[in-house]
Structure formats: structure tokens, C-alpha cells
Amino acid sequence: MEFFIFSIFCSGDIVVQNLEIFLTNIFISVLHKYILTNFCYFGGILTEKRRTIDxxxxxxxxxxxxxxxxxxxxxxxxxxxxxxxxxxxxxxxxxxxxxxxxxxxxxxxxxxxxxxxxxxxxxxxxxxFGDPHVSKKEPRTSEKKVTKKNLLENLATAKLEKLVRIFDLESKLPVFPNKEDYIKVLSSSRRVTVDGIKNILVI
CATH class of the missing domain: 1.10.30 (DNA Binding (I), subunit A)
Structure with a gap:
């Protein structure tokens, strides 16, 4: 009963003429219950109690x-x-x-x-913090599109010489060829393909 009266009092539905009536042990007890029932102390702040998810x-x-x-x-x-x-x-x-x-x-x-x-x-x-094992998947090198020029640029000069001989392109080279000359000749030939290079060199 006291709890009911107190809740009405807190809602402002009644005006108290004599505060001494409420400043009793019963009132303090009811106030304590009311606070514990409807509020919780969290981090130094009095907050409204969370509703339970039904x-x-x-x-x-x-x-x-x-x-x-x-x-x-x-x-x-x-x-x-x-x-x-x-x-x-x-x-x-x-x-x-x-x-x-x-x-x-x-x-x-x-x-x-x-x-x-x-x-x-x-x-x-x-x-x-969550899902640390799931990361944006980077495409592996083998999955990236490899162009003929990129593949040739990553080969040693000795391998480029071998390819020029196999594809019979030596006549297109200057007298003293360097690595760039081999790459240029092989890149410009339609007979030389990425798959062909990989098959010959077993890449």
C-alpha cells in the first residue's frame, strides 16, 4: 500500500501538504525499494533499469x-x-x-x-574486435591477370635468350642485345603467348 501511495506521489498526482508524514521510516523504506526496483547504479550514474527482452x-x-x-x-x-x-x-x-x-x-x-x-x-x-579470422581476401599472384610484358620483365636474361631461340626471333635482335631488346622482340611477336612462355619454362 505504501509503495502504491509513493508511486502516485512520485508521479506528481498528489500534492503533499505535510512532508513530515512522508519523512518516516516507512517512507524511506518504500523509497529504497522503489529505487532498487526501477533504477540501477551504473558507473556512478543512476540509470533506468533495462527492460528484459521477452x-x-x-x-x-x-x-x-x-x-x-x-x-x-x-x-x-x-x-x-x-x-x-x-x-x-x-x-x-x-x-x-x-x-x-x-x-x-x-x-x-x-x-x-x-x-x-x-x-x-x-x-x-x-x-x-570481432571476426579476426575473416579478412578481406587478397587475390593470390596466380589469380591476378598476368600480361605477357609483365611475365617477360620478371624473367632472367638467360631465359629470355632461350625464348628468343625457341620462337626463332634472333634475326629481330640488334647485334649486341640487352634485356630490354629481348623483351621488346618477344612482346611484339604474336606467336609468343603467356601460356606458351609458361609451358616452355614450366612456370
């Missing part, structure tokens, strides 16, 4: 990101396995920064990620 919302978040699977990888780190009955719901935009409990702002994540991100967004946390 089961229907949790289920909807799981289905949105995991489908009908019973388990999957944490949305944040992509490493730890989470289970449909054992996962945490993380806010992409933190409540402390104005984020809400809409499904579009929630993600199924593991406990360590949820505790570690603090007020960072999930996406920002992933960029800085």
Missing part, C-alpha cells in the same frame, strides 16, 4: 538471423556457437545511445561479445 522477441530475432537451425555462430564474432535455447540478444545500436528493442536493432550473439561491446554498435565492435 521470449517472443527473442524467438523472432533467432528466426530472422538463424532460420530454423537449432544452433549457429554468434552474429558478432562468427566464432562461438550459440544455441536456440542459450544465446543473448544484443542491440546493434546500444540502448544508452538511443537504441530500441525493435527486432531490426537486435542480433543473436554470444555472452562474451555482449559483455565486451559495451555501448559500441555490433557492427563497430565487429570491425574493431
Amino acid at each position: 521470449k517472443n522477441t527473442r524467438d523472432a530475432v533467432w528466426i530472422k538471423y538463424m532460420g530454423n537451425k537449432v544452433e549457429g555462430k554468434c552474429y558478432c564474432c562468427k566464432i562461438r556457437t550459440i544455441h536456440v535455447m542459450d544465446f543473448q540478444v544484443g542491440h546493434n545500436k546500444a540502448v544508452a545511445k538511443g537504441g530500441n528493442d525493435n527486432i531490426s536493432n537486435l542480433r543473436p550473439i554470444c555472452g562474451p561479445c555482449n559483455r565486451g561491446m559495451g555501448t559500441k554498435s555490433i557492427e563497430k565492435y565487429r570491425e574493431k
Whole structure:
């Protein structure tokens, strides 16, 4: 009953004529309960207590990101396995920064990620700390397009001489050829191809 009266008092629905009535042990006890029930002490600041995400919302978040699977990888780190009955719901935009409990702002994540991100967004946390094993894949040298000129420029002069002899292009060389002369002659010949060079030199 005292709690009910106090909540009405806090809402400003009644005006207190005599504050001495409220400054009693009962009032202080009720005030203490009210604060503990509705607020929490976090980092020296009294903040409103977080709402618990209800089961229907949790289920909807799981289905949105995991489908009908019973388990999957944490949305944040992509490493730890989470289970449909054992996962945490993380806010992409933190409540402390104005984020809400809409499904579009929630993600199924593991406990360590949820505790570690603090007020960072999930996406920002992933960029800085999460998913370290996934990096932008650089194309390997063999996957890069190799041009004939690039291939020839990376060969030793002795190999260039060999190619000129095999393709019978010696007549096109000057009397005292240097490496650039070999490259120029081989590059200008249509008979000389990248695949042909690789097959001859077994590259």
C-alpha cells in the first residue's frame, strides 16, 4: 500500500501538504525499494533499469538471423556457437545511445561479445574486435591477370635468350642485345603467348 501511495506521489498526482508524514521510516523504506526496483547504479550514474527482452522477441530475432537451425555462430564474432535455447540478444545500436528493442536493432550473439561491446554498435565492435579470422581476401599472384610484358620483365636474361631461340626471333635482335631488346622482340611477336612462355619454362 505504501509503495502504491509513493508511486502516485512520485508521479506528481498528489500534492503533499505535510512532508513530515512522508519523512518516516516507512517512507524511506518504500523509497529504497522503489529505487532498487526501477533504477540501477551504473558507473556512478543512476540509470533506468533495462527492460528484459521477452521470449517472443527473442524467438523472432533467432528466426530472422538463424532460420530454423537449432544452433549457429554468434552474429558478432562468427566464432562461438550459440544455441536456440542459450544465446543473448544484443542491440546493434546500444540502448544508452538511443537504441530500441525493435527486432531490426537486435542480433543473436554470444555472452562474451555482449559483455565486451559495451555501448559500441555490433557492427563497430565487429570491425574493431570481432571476426579476426575473416579478412578481406587478397587475390593470390596466380589469380591476378598476368600480361605477357609483365611475365617477360620478371624473367632472367638467360631465359629470355632461350625464348628468343625457341620462337626463332634472333634475326629481330640488334647485334649486341640487352634485356630490354629481348623483351621488346618477344612482346611484339604474336606467336609468343603467356601460356606458351609458361609451358616452355614450366612456370
